Amino acid sequence: MGSLFGLRSRVSRLLTAPVREPRRAPRTRLVAESLEAREVPAVGIVLDYSYDTNGFFNNASARSVLESVATELGNTLNESLATIDVAPYPQNSWTATFMNPATGANTNVWNMVVGANTIRVFVGGRTLAGPTLAVAGPGTSTTPYPNQSSEWVNLVATRGASGFAPWGGSMSFDSSENWHFGQTTTGLDANEIDFYSVALHEMGHVLGIGTSSQWNSKVSSGTFTGGAAVSVYGSPVPLAPDNQHWVDGIRVGLQGASLDPSFTYGTRVTWSPLDAAALQDLGWGVPPPPAPVAASAVITDSVTVGGTTFHRSAQGYVYRQETNGTFTLISTQISKISSSSTNLFILRTDGAVFRYDGGGFTQVSTQITDIDSGAGQFFIRRGDGAVFRYDSGTFNQVSTQITDIGSGSGQFFIRRGDGAVFRYDSGTFNLVSTQISQLAGSQGVLFILRGDGAVFRYDNGGFNQVSSQITDISSGSGRFFILRGDGAVFRYDSGTFNLIASQVAQIGSGEGQFFVRSAAVLYRYDNGAFTQVSTQITQLSGGQGQFFARRADGVVYRYNIDNSTLNPVFTQVRQLAAGSGQAFVQRSDGTVFRYNHVTGGYDQVATQIAQIGAGAGTFFTLSTSGTVFRYNHVTGGFDQVLTGATQLVGGQGGVFVRTSSGSMVRYNINTGGFDVVATGVSEIGGGINQIFYLSSSGAVLRYNINTGGFDVTIASGVADIWTDQDLFFVRYTNGAVAVYTLSNGYVQIP
Incomplete structure (x- = not known):
């Protein structure tokens, strides 16, 4: 039975638990049914309130919102479902089994009639244990007597459809939750859960997402491989650990997904092209999802390979630019893009590297913290400091003990832990500088920060000093930045440094983004302006391609590019710091x-x-x-x-x-x-x-x-x-x- 769980003690996120399938029960029961049919041109989702004995849907607003969900989602389904009615089939019978929404017990209904092109969903509410918001899923059916006609047995099981086609299912909502029963988000407070969003999510489980054999047949190695979903997402779609929801925080274009395992208080999540594509992969007839486009995405990186240009946005989306000038989304959750002379490569936020082969992506490495290219070669840096060069389908190690990699003027550089910087030249690395504390680059230009605060730019085979009194350098959001000792931050623009902020205590980057901390306020750089991300922040740190921030209460957060939020990862922290390419925290003990x-x-x-x-x-x-x-x-x-x-x-x-x-x-x-x-x-x-x-x-x-x-x-x-x-x-x-x-x-x- 599909379920959506949440931790009430956390205001920000609600976590999910595994989907549970209903068990068959031996008893049968005849019931008087109270139905409200949806007369729609596609599939009618019939809501049955006869088991709402706890009166959850006595609330007219709750009932109205659920009916809207049933109508809206049902109208997207274009499927021919046969009637289930035993009358034309003498000597035959069937039993529908589902979770009683008022008790949670398995309940049987004998010889229920289900109209053509409709499914029936029993709904109600009860107090659910722990952090559970709702439970839902499709029902099951049995034709228990021997010698029943094969035509009848097949009709009950498939309803004449080739894909997933249930008779219906059930949904139960937590009656103790603080729900927002509004048709719109007007009045949706920060401490309320949006009922519309949860009902939509649970209806997706009733329709087979995460709960059907058709879904399970397309799950492989923690991803969903249905063709329609892969087309929308750009690659096999990563799943949550339960394999029954999309991975937490998933986005396509600028939109989240209903079947994300987490919900946020005070927000609404609508049905997405990815959710619709999943239904298509289960066999439902649905309108083709709209072609994803770049929309208002802010482009931070661009790479051209074989005459095709690819762009990465600040949100971590990668687009392919078509010959007609349009953009096609090909991947998400990407922290960096780079290329060899023949291939595009992407670094996913979890450290996986993929090679793009025209029609899709092939994973080529894991545990990678950075990627870059130069001198016509593509390189990766592993978390242990080893650097590898891509050679005709394989990676060969070319260096160790490396804390940073970067590129500029078409060349590739590495910085060793002792401050030595080397340039890649025809298969070997040659020393080009020493006493360097940092190396960073952007827009095809490489910069180094010397231990005395001098900044140099690589030009025409050598380094030329461009600034002094600099305490930190960083690149992110497709730009290069420096922090001067007096708290002034400058952005590099076509040969000059322009002041963009003052009174800044720290700068940092991670997941392809650039951040500053002024006093206790954290800001993210967004296309020429700064957006406030959090307050009460006392320290920033990077390392391993990630960005971390410590709050005044000792909680450390890691930035999540998928939903542009800070997620807590450690507590009781006194200090955090980054060095030698690593991120460290010191606990109070x-x-x-x-x-x-x-x-x-x-x-x-x-x-x-x-x-x-x-x-x-x-x-x-x-x-x-x-x-x-x-x-x-x-x-x-x-x-x-x-x-x-x-x-x-x-x-x-x-x-x-x-x-x-x-x-x-x-x-x-x-x-x-x-x-x-x-x-x-x-x-x-x-x-x-x-x-x-x-x-x-x-x-x-x-x-x-x-x-x-x-x-x-x-x-x-x-x-x-x-x-x-x-x-x-x-x-x-x-x-x-x-x-x-x-x-x-x-x-x-x-």
Whole structure:
């Protein structure tokens, strides 16, 4: 029996549970039927309220919405269904079995008459256990007596149709749920579930989606392979773990799907072309779904292969541009596209890589965090840092220990964990730069960030400096961005950098998107403007092609491109950071975890850690015993690099440590050691991407990325400093407390 389940304690998403088929019961029962027939030109969905003994549909609004669903969906079905009536077949009989909507028990009705071109659905409500919203599915039938005519048996089983053709089924809704019984979304509140959306979903189960043998015959390796659905989606359609719903958050074009396993409070989900295509694959006659087009999609990447151009939108949809100028959707949930000299390749958000072969996609690799191309070759980077080149249908390993890959000016580049950058030249990699903390590119241009904050662009075989005092670089949404030490963000536009935001504490990217955090507000870059995504955000991080954000309550969220939302993935997090191509979190108990791109979870990598930080593209931990460790991306472990440390802070593109002797040291990516940058240091702290220290004389100094020293005094007469929620605070000797801001310096807190 098809079912839709939800966790009431979560305001955002409702999760589903497996579909359950009804069991046959030995008893029979004659009932008086109360029917309301739908007189429609296609298939009539007859709603039977005779088992609504709990009075759920005494609510006229609920009944009206359900009738609208039956009419709307029935009108899309063009099928010839034979009458089931035993009268013309003496000495024969049949039994219809279904879930009683008021009790959940299996119920039998003997020799029920079902009119031509109609199906009958018994409906009602009851209090459902746990988070269940509704249960629904098709009924079953039996012709229990021997020696019945084969014509009768076949009529009951198939109704004269070649595809799925039930007599009907049943639906039961949770009577304790906070429903919105409206024909429209007017008045649909954030704490209400839209009854129309759920009823439509459940009617899909009655019609066989996820609940029929025809559906099961087209399920393979976690995907639905029906021809109509594949045509709409662009490839075999990924399914939820129960194999009875589309994968959570699925979209085609700009539209979600009714048979998604999750629902969101306060929203309406309508019938989609993908849902209609599923019915077509089950044998129902339905109008052909509209051809998907680019609509208002914002194009972020384009690749031309063999005279055909492909585009990726900011939502992760991939389109093929036709010769007549129209666009055809060929895939979704894609974080990046690239190509070899002969093929298009796409990287799906789960790390799977597919090759496009004109008529469809063939999976060629998994566990991949990035793809790119250059010098006429296509490359992939695996989560463990191994890089492979595509050669005539296979992948051959060409490098290891790689934290970043990128391309520009038709060339392909890799950055090793020690900061060395190499260019691919005729089968080998040649060193072209060192001391590089980041590598990123966009629109055919490659940029590198050196450890001292200088940014270089690759031009005509070499690197030319284009900016300085830069603490972070990133690419996403088809553009390249830099963050300056004073919080200014610039976008690269045809040879120049243009200011697009100020007072920004952090930038980041993942799943092909670009984000900024200003104070505690997270924004996503959308076609020249910024869209607010969330509030109460204290930290951003990337790694493994993903984007993460930490909220003030310690919950870490991963961005989901499929529905453009943040989904919680970890709790009780004190800090998060990215380095060496990985994403890390430190829990409040001092345990450190690394994000596992393959499982989508976190693996424990260290314990008894006091602080974590990242800089110069490298990740560090400070143990409770005062030892600093650097993450080794080759072994997956940590190497001891410093002892006698009391504090560790990351910011301004570097990692800073206070030693027990009162010195401040900064990690040197070139030597792999630490250089002294200040003495007489009582405490160090960070906030809004700045680094500070409190001197023994009570002065607070800020790191100057331009000079590489602490030569900016911003406060005096200070007794204490600390960081909270990525904000930097000072307490003066007179007891006054102030918070540091990028725009106004220190602002006293009343």
